[in-house]
Amino acid sequence: MTNKKQQQLNAYKVDDANQTLTTNQGLALTEDEHSLKLGERGPTLLEDFHFREKMTHFDHERIPERVVHARGTAAHGVFESYGDASDITKADFLSAKGKVTPVFTRFSTVAGSRGSADTVRDARGFATKFYTDEGNYDLVGNNIPVFFIQDAIKFPDFVHAVKPEPHNEIPQAQSAHDTFWDFIANNPESTHMVMWHMSDRSIPRSYRMMEGFGVNTYRFVNAKGEARFVKFHWKPVLGVHSLVWDEAQKIAGKDPDFHRRDLYDAIENGYYPEYELGVQLIDEKDEFNFDFDILDPTKIWPEEQVPVRLLGKMTLNQNVDNFFAETEQVAFHVGHVVPGIDFSNDPLLQGRLFSYTDTQLIRLGGPNFHELPINKPVCPFHNNQRDGYGRQTINKGPVSYHQNAIQQNSPAPTTEAAGGYAHYAEKVEGHKVRARSQSFADHFTQARMFWLSMTEVKREHIRKAFSFEVGKVARTEIRQQVVDLLANVCPILATAVAENVGVQPPAKTEPVQTDQTSPAVSQLRAPKKTTYSKKVAVIVDDTTTDFPSSLLEAEDIQLERVSIKQGKCGEHTIDHTLDTTSPVLYDGIIVAATFNDPVNAGKLQQFIDETYHHYKPIANLTDKPLPYVTSAGISSTIPQFIKDLAETRHWARKDAQG
Ligand code: HDE
Numbered sequence: 310m311t312n313k314k315q316q317q318l319n320a321y322k323v324d325d326a327n328q329t330l331t332t333n334q335g336l337a338l339t340e341d342e343h344s345l346k347l348g349e350r351g352p353t354l355l356e357d358f359h360f361r362e363k364m365t366h367f368d369h370e371r372i373p374e375r376v377v378h379a380r381g382t383a384a385h386g387v388f389e390s391y392g393d394a395s396d397i398t399k400a401d402f403l404s405a406k407g408k409v410t411p412v413f414t415r416f417s418t419v420a421g422s423r424g425s426a427d428t429v430r431d432a433r434g435f436a437t438k439f440y441t442d443e444g445n446y447d448l449v450g451n452n453i454p455v456f457f458i459q460d461a462i463k464f465p466d467f468v469h470a471v472k473p474e475p476h477n478e479i480p481q482a483q484s485a486h487d488t489f490w491d492f493i494a495n496n497p498e499s500t501h502m503v504m505w506h507m508s509d510r511s512i513p514r515s516y517r518m519m520e521g522f523g524v525n526t527y528r529f530v531n532a533k534g535e536a537r538f539v540k541f542h543w544k545p546v547l548g549v550h551s552l553v554w555d556e557a558q559k560i561a562g563k564d565p566d567f568h569r570r571d572l573y574d575a576i577e578n579g580y581y582p583e584y585e586l587g588v589q590l591i592d593e594k595d596e597f598n599f600d601f602d603i604l605d606p607t608k609i610w611p612e613e614q615v616p617v618r619l620l621g622k623m624t625l626n627q628n629v630d631n632f633f634a635e636t637e638q639v640a641f642h643v644g645h646v647v648p649g650i651d652f653s654n655d656p657l658l659q660g661r662l663f664s665y666t667d668t669q670l671i672r673l674g675g676p677n678f679h680e681l682p683i684n685k686p687v688c689p690f691h692n693n694q695r696d697g698y699g700r701q702t703i704n705k706g707p708v709s710y711h712q713n714a715i716q717q718n719s720p721a722p723t724t725e726a727a728g729g730y731a732h733y734a735e736k737v738e739g740h741k742v743r744a745r746s747q748s749f750a751d752h753f754t755q756a757r758m759f760w761l762s763m764t765e766v767k768r769e770h771i772r773k774a775f776s777f778e779v780g781k782v783a784r785t786e787i788r789q790q791v792v793d794l795l796a797n798v799c800p801i802l803a804t805a806v807a808e809n810v811g812v813q814p815p816a817k818t819e820p821v822q823t824d825q826t827s828p829a830v831s832q833l834r835a836p837k838k839t840t841y842s843k844k845v846a847v848i849v850d851d852t853t854t855d856f857p858s859s860l861l862e863a864e865d866i867q868l869e870r871v872s873i874k875q876g877k878c879g880e881h882t883i884d885h886t887l888d889t890t891s892p893v894l895y896d897g898i899i900v901a902a903t904f905n906d907p908v909n910a911g912k913l914q915q916f917i918d919e920t921y922h923h924y925k926p927i928a929n930l931t932d933k934p935l936p937y938v939t940s941a942g943i944s945s946t947i948p949q950f951i952k953d954l955a956e957t958r959h960w961a962r963k964d965a966q967g
Contacts, residue, residue, distance in 0.1 A: 312387060313687040314411035314440045315627075321682045322630060332362055372637070373672050374423045377468055378434045380482075381417030382516070382569040383636040384576055386625035388412045388439060388586070394620050397537060397590060398529040400649035401728075402441040403620055411440045412623055413683065415639055416516040416572070419451075420471050421482025426561035427568035428552060429482040430511045430774070435521035435543060436641045437623065440687045443728060447645040448541055449665070453510055454522035454830075456606045457499040459749050461660015467492060467499075485781035494790035498749075500798060501607050501756040507774035508759075508767060509551035509832070515571045517582035517842075518550040525643070525658035526604050528651040529590065530733050538591040538603055538653055540610055542617050546583040548837020550957060553967035554773065556893045556923050563891040573628055578867065580842035581626045587617035601755065602748035606657040608755055612829035635683045640669040648725075651733040656745075674698055691720035753797040753821035760799050762826040764833045766960045772802060776809035788812045797821050838955040840864040843896040845954065846871045848913060850902035851879040860947050866954065869895070871916075872902070873909045887912040892919040897926035897954045899947075903933050923967045924960055926953035938964050 311319070330338045338359060345357035353360065375381075388410045394403040402410040417434035418427065433452040438445055457467050469475070470492035471484055480486050484506065493499050505511070513519045521543030529539045552560070560567045575582060589610050591603055601608040629635040642665035643658065652658060669678050675698035678684055693709045708716045723729040763771065779791050789812040795803035796815035804814040828834045844867045847856065861868055869884040876883060884890075887909065892898060898920050904910050917935065920927055926942040928950035929935050935943060942959030944950045953959065 312409065312411040314413070315385070317685065317687055318682055321634075332359060333366075372674065375417075375672065376668060377419050378417040378436075379423045380421045380425050380427070381415045381434065381636060382572055383413060383415035383629060383639065384572060384582075384625040385627040385629070386412050386414065386581075386623055388437075388621055388623045390621040391619060395531060397531055397539075397588075397618075398649035399532045400441075400446070400529075400647050401443050402439055402446070402647070403649075410442075411687065412625075413438045413440075413635070413639060414623070414625060415636060415641070416519075416568070418482065420484065425482035426565035428512060428557040428560045428565075430484060430506070430554075430557065430778070431482065432506065432511060433513060433516070433519060435519065437521075437543075438639065438641060438645075438684075439647075441647055442688055443647045444688055444690075445645045445684075445686045446647045446650065447641045447643065448521075448523055449641045449643050449661075450521045450523045450541065450543070452513065452519040452521060453502065453505045454520075454524060454540075454542075454609045455502050455505065455755075456524055456657060457493075457502045458496065458657065459498050459605060459607055460656045460745060461664070463496070464657075464660065464664070467496075483781075485778040487782050487784050487787055490779060490782045490791050491784075491787050494787055494794055497752045497794060497797075498607050500752045500794060501759065504756045504759045504771070504798065507771045507778065508763070509553075509770055510549075511774075512552045512554060512557040513568070514550040514552050515547075515575075516568050517572065517575060517580075518545050518547045520544060520549055521584065525606055525661070526653040526655045527658070528653050528733055529588070530649055530651055536593055536651070536733050536735075538593070538596065540589045540615075542587040542589070543584040543623070544587055544617070544619070546585065546622075547839060547841065549832040550836075551832065553923050553958075554770070554777070555967045559891065559893045559919075564894055567894070572625075575842055576625060576628050578842075580865070580867075581624050583625075584623045585619050586621050586623060587619045589615040589617055591615060601751065602746060604653055604655045605749045606655055607749075607752065609827070609830070611758070611825075611827040613827055634681075638673060638678070638681045639683045640665075640673060640678050640681075642666055642669075646730070648728060648730050654737070677701065693720070751821075754823045754825070756798045757821050757823050758825045758827055759830055760802065761824065762828060762830050764831060767831065767833055768802075772805050775802070775806045779806060780810045782810075785812060793817065836957060838957070840866050840951055840954050842867060843954055844869065844894070845897050845899060846885075846890065846892065846895045846916075847899045848872065848902050848916070849878060849881045849883075850904065853879060853881065853901045856881075856901055857947050861951065864951050864954075866951075873904060873912075887916060892916045892925075893923065895920070895925070896957070897928075897950065899928040899930060899950060901930045903931050921962065922965045924958035924962055924965055926950055926956070926959065928953075937962070 330341055344353045344360040346353050390403050390405060390408040392406045402408060414437045418429060418431045420431050421429060435452055436449045438447050470488045473479055473481055474488050493503050523541030527539050528536050530536045596603060643661045677697050677699050680701045693711055695709045712718050725731040779788050782788050788810045792803050792807040792812055793815045795806060796817040797820055799820050800815055800818050807814045842865055847868055847870050849870050849872050858868055870881045871885045871890055872878045872883045873886055875886055900917060904913055917927060921937055928944050939962045941961035942953045944953055
């Protein structure tokens with residue numbers, strides 16, 4: 310059944326196919342090839358309204374990209390509530406089992422421009438607009454649960470540091486440069502986030518396999534007026550999976566749209582991404598009962614201490630029809646809340662509350678962006694706001710002010726009992742100060758907790774990531790400062806990085822004192838084993854017959870046939886040649902053919918080698934043995950390959966160089 314949002318959007322959709330070409334005024338045109346000229350070789354005439362309209366529109370068709378999160382992709386879907394959560398929030402969309410709310414989710418990278426590659430090392434945005442019956446609720450999160458800074462006033466500084474350097478606009482969509490690491494070294498509050506950023510969380514395999522976090526601390530309020538602090542989580546049903554760094558870099562060249570394509574194709578093919586919405590809750594009375602400040606956005610609430618309660622599931626089941634109208638024009642705002650959801654004094658959140666509308670005013674050209682179809686609530690809205698660029702609503706009558714007698718004071722505020730939003734009446738006292746609470750001062754305990762919670766494989770990846778990123782920093786003194794900072798987390802890690810980046814080992818030999826771990830932050834402790842929607846390349850030639858594709862398709866594996874030429878190859882229709890695709894684009898490969906000529910034999914060997922070095926499963930159905938020392942994830946049968954594919958990566962390959 311078409312949901313309310315889709316019904317609303319349908320009214321705006323236009324199908325131009327097989328229609329007569331017209332101007333924007335609806336005037337039918339007789340041709341579109343030649344401007345109106347005085348003589349075939351003469352000057353173009355100003356009266357050519359068709360030329361003028363077409364060219365003027367073109368000249369103005371770019372808008373500013375988002376200052377951060379410019380590169381993104383989005384999809385429509387539905388959120389279904391698991392039950393009645395009225396004990397903790399009066400939000401209507403969480404009030405009953407099976408209650409369905411239309412949603413629109415946009416995923417993004419943070420640092421890169423609109424045209425940058427998808428697989429760069431970066432945090433990912435995960436923003437969802439719930440079109441609820443009580444108004445739009447936006448959950449604007451990231452795939453990493455903490456942030457680089459504690460106070461919003463530092464956001465412009467942080468973003469300037471990570472963006473390309475201003476004198477030469479280099480490098481694009483990278484944190485591996487001097488200004489980023491200079492910022493990190495001189496702003497130790499960023500240490501915890503930088504540990505996550507150097508982990509594989511920053512190179513997700515897919516937007517479908519990423520957690521989402523609200524990061525900031527919000528408040529849930531129920532109908533009795535009871536409030537609890539809340540942190541939001543999205544848990545992907547497919548589990549959390551990452552690329553390896555070598556793969557991520559190669560994909561950035563082979564298919565810069567890798568994540569965008571993955572999401573789009575999955576939805577087109579019916580592999581709908583699903584995420585469970587969860588919350589962590591802390592009672593008001595427990596606000597000060599933790600050894601971190603629960604308002605500090607550089608801290609997680611370890612799930613072992615504050616468990617996640619699942620409230621419902623989001624399914625993304627429909628691609629956009631028009632990227633600009635929907636994905637580009639969607640405007641999220643952490644201040645778009647519904648009754649039952651409120652704010653805390655988290656200083657990062659407070660600053661965000663200002664920034665989002667402010668940025669839309671320039672990006673979307675004025676105050677009426679809420680009228681754009683993608684942003685419009687599905688419930689009616691009435692107020693005395695009027696006019697402005699691009700106004701579409703035709704408000705009737707003489708009244709556009711409150712209070713009034715002409716319309717008996719309408720539109721009129723309602724009561725809380727009737728569904729009106731009432732801010733939580735928190736009692737706050739204090740002096741006006743430019744200061745930060747002492748309770749925000751510990752920057753290292755949770756950074757070390759994250760490090761201690763990693764498996765050895767993931768620690769190795771973090772060591773390599775620091776060595777790569779800091780190794781790209783030209784200024785020796787910044788490299789030294791980063792190493793010295795890192796010693797607070799782990800002097801052994803800092804010493805290894807120092808050696809790789811050519812600076813002195815840190816003077817500090819003791820890290821911050823903690824042996825706390827949080828297994829929930831580790832994506833490898835309990836990896837989700839599944840073959841669902843994974844993509845596999847099968848190498849075939851004319852002689853490959855009886856290939857058991859049905860066995861693989863029964864496991865919901867997406868197959869692409871790869872050979873040395875396109876078109877038909879024996880019984881197979883070829884999707885790609887060894888030249889038009891790459892092993893980095895697959896989750897595993899099946900070698901069902903080899904090639905005799907040295908050029909193609911070499912290309913195939915390279916294809917298999919890369920798969921091996923990226924720890925991905927290989928099935929060799931041919932007589933030619935593979936030259937590898939470990940057999941982890943290497944099989945000669947399809948049933949074994951299916952098991953290996955479900956395992957995802959085979960880290961036991963000690964000689965692999967990914
Ligand atoms: Fe944002 N952020 N942000 N942010 N943010 C924007 O709004 C800002 C922060 C996040 O797909 C901007 O419309 C400030 C944390 C996402 O359209 C801007 C601060 C988190 C998106 C802005 C933060 C986010 C944005 C740029 C520090 C994770 C993309 C364009 C106080 C919880 C939304 C825009 C989309 C976008 C401001 C920090 C997530 C400038 C001032 C922490 C997912 O308003």
